[in-house]
Amino acid sequence: MSVISVKSLKEFYKVHQKEPGFAGSLKALFKRKYYDVKAVDDISFEIKEGELVGFIGPNGAGKTTTLKCLSGLLYPTGGEVRVLGFNPWDRKTQFLKQISLVMGQKNQLWWDLPAIETFNLNKEIYEVPDAQYRKTLDELVSLMEIQNILKVQVRKLSLGQRMKCELIAALLHSPKVLFLDEPTIGLDVVSQKKILDFIREYNRKYQATIILTSHYMGDIEQLCQRVLIIDQGKLCFDGQLSDIIQKYADHKLVSLVLNKEVDPRVVAEMFPVKRYSYPRLILSVKRDQVATITARALENLPVADLSIEEPAIEDIIRELFTGKDYA
């Protein structure tokens, strides 16, 4: 039984096109030309309870738009969406009480008050029973390790601390479905890791269904088994992360450490160099040629160390979307 079911989702909207310059501005006052933007163009997928799914794709591909359709913020132009059996667009109270959407860098906490006050307020808004609230709050606070900043005003917190509080605020009502839109954007490395660990733990412990979009491949790699790749509003791939490598990467990376300088031009002539900055040399080798190239390298280069790796998911994705600004 799917928790999230999307069939042929379409989300188009009209944007008016303004010609540049002064004449364009004047023209815009009188007649406007509109054209259709196909933010989401016929996407279908199903997600089961407890899955932790990643959405990836270039900027403007339609990821955030899809999330907004799933949470009821946008009215789909076409298709059918069902989350927890509800039509999100209806915005039924029962539905809203079971979901949560967290958008990185957009906050819902009261700025001048300690985070705890927003938490208490959310308790009232979501009508969480006292005992359950206290239990959930304690668990979340200890998971995030923020006992000592609960009473500090939100405006005095660092970005990382604020994000943790935002997450807690979003989880106090124990939502069954959690949408995370770029939750780690702008955070330092340490905070990023803490947030990711927390999400993983939360998913494991509460079997919450989580959809995550992120700019950083690292986030997706760490958390998600399953990814959906969305490009120009269409679904390009829906499956296991490991399958992407199989399907889209036809090469492997042979990584060498040299113990003597070698002329880069000579190296380039003999081998498919991906990157060379002494002492590291990385070759991008077709799968069926790995054995031959490796042997040739060991024969002709002063190799101190060698390893064979799968290409980074990031690189694969980048190649998939060559020339585009991916996320």
Place this chain on the structure above:
Amino acid sequence: MLRYLRLYYHFFRNSLIRLFEFRFNVFILSVVQIVWLGVMLGSITLIFGQVDSLAGWRKQEVLILAVIAMLFHDIMEMLFMGNLQRFSYYVRHGEFDFILLKPVNARFLASFRQAEFYNIFRMAAMIFVLTKLLPQANVQPSGGQWALFLGFFVAGLIVFYNLFFLVTTTNFWLINVFNFNDIFDRLLSAGRYPVDIFKGRIKWFFLYIIPLGLVGTFSTEILFGKLRPLSLIFAGFALVLTTLVSEFFWRFALKHYQSASS
């Protein structure tokens, strides 16, 4: 219904906590606000040193009206204006979603989330001033008159809240207009004068289109024992009409927002 009352209690309580956070600021601001009150009353008194009547209203009557209208303005500021300004900001910057995601009526959340208490001392000062001005003008309203006064006053608050909310909702389309609150301020200040100062078509405009009479004139007249003909019916009519139109337009705006986003 009960749920919303409880929610409002929490909003109010949180706002009160904010007040204590900023108590020093609020104190200074209150002093300044009371200075403005003094300036307003002083100006009227001095003007009446040279003037006998303002559209038939005498000095004491004008003073009382000014104080009541300023009280009206301050209550509007306390309950709504800050929220409307913030709401305008959220809509214009696309940060409105978090309100829509809550399992609570979005209009309620947007309008009442935070109460501003920085006028609280001035409001107290004004009530004090009224206790002095009313007997001075030989005005001793009966219980019934006070009830009617309160009725007009509260009706005015609701009507103007509806009107301002309606205007602020246009921010969904007019993304570049950030200064609606400026007009609201001007209008509420204009309500400090008897609505009779206007003539002809302008009077018609300020009686029926933007019902300035409901800011102070109608309610104050009750205290003086005058009930303007048709004012009761008008107040009731305005109440119902503005509520329906603002709600209708709000739902329409939401639908528009939710089908053509970004």
Place this chain on the structure above:
Amino acid sequence: MAERIKTHLMIKKYLGFFRNQFSATIYYRGSILVWIFSNLIFLTVIVSVWLASTGGQDFGGYTQKEIVGYYLAGFFLHWVINWSPFYEVADEIKSGDIVASTLIKPFSFYWKKFSEEAGWHSFAIILGLTLTLVLAVILQHWQLIGFGFQWQNLFLSLLAVITGIFLVFTFSLCLGMLAFWFTEVWTVDTLFWAARNFLGGWYLPVSFFPGALKTIIEILPFRYLFSFPLEIFFNKISLKETFLGAAICLFWILFFLLLYKLMWEKGRKVYTAFGQ
């Protein structure tokens, strides 16, 4: 009130924009319309109030038609004369920008700020003048406005406006520099405007103040921030009184100039001491 000031500043910022980028203005046309509309409401109310006032022979020496003119001219004057850099100065000090922009460079803070004000005001003058002339023509048509115009009054009042500008500027500059020592200085600005509005002729002409109060007002600087040029223009004070007023105005300009110098010296020390 704070909202009104913020809006005023934002309008200021964006009207400055206007001069350079017409297209950008088209973008903010809504806000400008709102601004025009809110000022129209204000003017309509003021004019209606005075037209609905009845009483003795005149209003503090002004006939009814004159007083309508007073407020209309006052409205225009308001946009011309308020060269107040208060918020920019306070912000620059609070944010520390002042270090890079002025404390290190060898030019005068005073003139730098003055020329910035001149920048946006020269434009606002054109906008305000247009609006005022349009309204004057309308009111003239309805015969609601009328006063005795004399060229020498215009000339003298223009001089009074210029000195008024310097006074407003220097006074506000000093107030803004309080930011060197205090964090919440905006209340000072609000009080400044309250005083100017009440004692400076904005809410009511200063001739409404009786006897001893009137003398105090003539000594205080607020009158010269607004009322003085209007009094000259509407021929309400004699030549002798005008020169006396001019002298007092110049006194205050000198006073605030000295105060500025003092605050600047002290302020710089405080500032660098804290290594902002």
